[in-house]
Amino acid sequence: MVEIYRGCDRAVSSALRVQDSRIPGAGMGLFAAEELPEYVVIGQYSGEVKDYARFGEKVQRLGHNHLHPFYLKPGLLVDPTDEEGALHPASLSMAFTNEAPPGERYNLLALYAQPCADQDPAVYFCTRERVPKGSELFVCYGYDHPREYPWADPDIDLDTHQRQQICQRHPHLSPEFPPKDPLVQRPQDVVEEVVRKEPVESHFEVGTDAWRTDFSDVVLDAPVYETDSE
Numbered sequence: 010m011v012e013i014y015r016g017c018d019r020a021v022s023s024a025l026r027v028q029d030s031r032i033p034g035a036g037m038g039l040f041a042a043e044e045l046p047e048y049v050v051i052g053q054y055s056g057e058v059k060d061y062a063r064f065g066e067k068v069q070r071l072g073h074n075h076l077h078p079f080y081l082k083p084g085l086l087v088d089p090t091d092e093e094g095a096l097h098p099a100s101l102s103m104a105f106t107n108e109a110p111p112g113e114r115y116n117l118l119a120l121y122a123q124p125c126a127d128q129d130p131a132v133y134f135c136t137r138e139r140v141p142k143g144s145e146l147f148v149c150y151g152y153d154h155p156r157e158y159p160w161a162d163p164d165i166d167l168d169t170h171q172r173q174q175i176c177q178r179h180p181h182l183s184p185e186f187p188p189k190d191p192l193v194q195r196p197q198d199v200v201e202e203v204v205r206k207e208p209v210e211s212h213f214e215v216g217t218d219a220w221r222t223d224f225s226d227v228v229l230d231a232p233v234y235e236t237d238s239e
């Protein structure tokens with residue numbers, strides 16, 4: 010389980026608050042209500058995990074797409090809003106976090122949970138440095154989609170390095186961002202791939218002992234025959 014930092018008051022999270030963003034026109038933002046240590050997980054991007062079709066139905070029903078979904082894996086996202094498409098400040102939802110405007114620092118990183126067979130994929134926000142009390146929290150949502158607003162360039166190499174460090178402290182998190190597409194290879198695919206491979210020529214002179222024991226040109230497991238000689 011990923012350990013979530015709650016701040017001084019361990020019963021309820023005293024570490025965060027939601028208020029108007031300091032970025033003009035950005036709406037609300039998530040802030041540090043007290044000093045936050047480096048490399049603590051401040052919360053899960055919680056909400057309803059749904060496929061694109063179900064998400065599309067909600068967008069159609071509400072007539073807008075300001076639902077702030079977060080990508081989980083191909084075809085799957087988490088929708089942080091309620092049935093009416095609202096986000097509630099009291100929830101201290103990670104979805105209130107804005108992206109850094111030009112000239113500001115990203116003080117959070119988004120990290121995915123290690124894939125787990127019996128659990129939905131999940132994404133968490135984590136501090137990448139000590140964050141002074143009162144600071145607005147900023148995270149980069151992703152590296153390759155267009156924005157309708159000016160945003161600070163992320164430093165992808167530094168992000169990668171820090172994600173690796175964070176994962177040493179939080180082993181249930183993964184440094185992959187975005188997560189690698191889990192390639193499920195069916196046994197049939199593996200067989201077809203192997204059969205498609207060109208046989209490799211043996212490097213040894215035919216008939217020599219070296220040639221007889223060289224298996225570099227073998228692309229399929231040698232068949233095992235039942236013997237009736239016993």
Ligand SMILES: C[S@@+](CC[C@H](N)C(=O)[O-])C[C@H]1O[C@@H](n2cnc3c(N)ncnc32)[C@H](O)[C@@H]1O
Nearest residue numbers: 032035036037077104105106107108109110158
């Ligand atoms: C995940 S929500 C963040 C919470 C949002 N500010 C709110 O009040 O609901 C993402 C949206 O916030 C706004 N936003 C985030 N970062 C911004 C930035 N750097 N400049 C302007 N708007 C931003 C954009 O409207 C974006 O679609």
